[in-house]
Amino acid sequence: MAETILQLEGVTAGYGPTHVLRGIDLTLARGERLAVIGRNGAGKTTLLATIAGLTRLHGGTIRLGNRQIERLAPYRRAWLGLGIVPQTRDIFPSLTVEENLICAMRGDASLDEAYALFPRLKERRRNGGTQLSGGEQQMLSIARTLMTGPEILLLDEPLEGLAPVICEQLMAAFEQLASDGRRSVVLVEQHADAALDFANRAILMSNGAVAWNGEAAELKRRSDLLHRHVGVAIAE
Numbered sequence: 001m002a003e004t005i006l007q008l009e010g011v012t013a014g015y016g017p018t019h020v021l022r023g024i025d026l027t028l029a030r031g032e033r034l035a036v037i038g039r040n041g042a043g044k045t046t047l048l049a050t051i052a053g054l055t056r057l058h059g060g061t062i063r064l065g066n067r068q069i070e071r072l073a074p075y076r077r078a079w080l081g082l083g084i085v086p087q088t089r090d091i092f093p094s095l096t097v098e099e100n101l102i103c104a105m106r107g108d109a110s111l112d113e114a115y116a117l118f119p120r121l122k123e124r125r126r127n128g129g130t131q132l133s134g135g136e137q138q139m140l141s142i143a144r145t146l147m148t149g150p151e152i153l154l155l156d157e158p159l160e161g162l163a164p165v166i167c168e169q170l171m172a173a174f175e176q177l178a179s180d181g182r183r184s185v186v187l188v189e190q191h192a193d194a195a196l197d198f199a200n201r202a203i204l205m206s207n208g209a210v211a212w213n214g215e216a217a218e219l220k221r222r223s224d225l226l227h228r229h230v231g232v233a234i235a236e
């Protein structure tokens with residue numbers, strides 16, 4: 001059985017005094033691809049943000065490998081191998097593409113690898129952050145997180161608002177990133193069909209809790225669950 005790389009137990013978290021996550025238990029194995037599915041406001045972003053240390057933790061534990069990390073600052077979690085690509089992308093608009101990448105670079109990360117994954121970024125390397133299309137900004141946000149050398153990549157709705165052709169390119173890049181089985185990927189996505197095709201495991205979130213946890217392929221067949229928790233049916 002693959003080694004457990006991330007484990008949440010009884011995690012309750014939110015913003016200030018507000019509780020959004022209510023007792024989350026979750027494990028992630030090395031090389032696993034986990035899809036996180038749920039309606040707007042279910043707590044998907046809050047789950048990723050809590051793993052990355054960006055919310056107020058009210059209770060529970062988070063282990064990364066054999067370390068307990070729930071009290072560590074976000075930058076220390078990043079050093080330990082957690083990389084988050086936020087829904088807001090958060091690229092530095094006054095820096096060029098290359099400068100955005102260089103300022104995140106750690107260890108043996110290389111620009112060549114980032115450019116091999118997203119050749120479009122190489123073409124745009126001297127452009128400022130504000131001169132990029134939405135798809136290019138998303139590629140930059142992903143590539144910049146990769147410069148930190150994450151073992152776990154947390155992707156928050158990376159396809160949101162992007163044209164189908166760009167979505168296909170991004171999904172192909174995720175496939176490539178997960179293909180050697182060393183990196184784990186957690187993908188929060190409204191496009192449940194694309195997320196479930198990519199993932200091997202999935203959770204359904206509802207009202208700040210995990211309502212279902214199992215094989216992604218099984219969830220794809222469970223149109224009753226998808227209907228109830230997401231309001232969509234996936235074409236056969």
Ligand SMILES: Nc1ncnc2c1ncn2[C@@H]1O[C@H](COP(=O)(O)OP(=O)(O)OP(=O)(O)O)[C@@H](O)[C@H]1O
Pocket residue numbers: 015018020038039040041042043044045046047
């Ligand atoms: N900064 C914040 N301060 C207070 N409450 C927040 C904050 N961010 C989110 N919330 C609340 O937390 C709940 C969960 O939000 P969250 O963004 O995690 O949901 P989500 O499943 O990611 O939804 P979406 O698909 O719309 O992004 C919502 O009720 C939301 O209003």
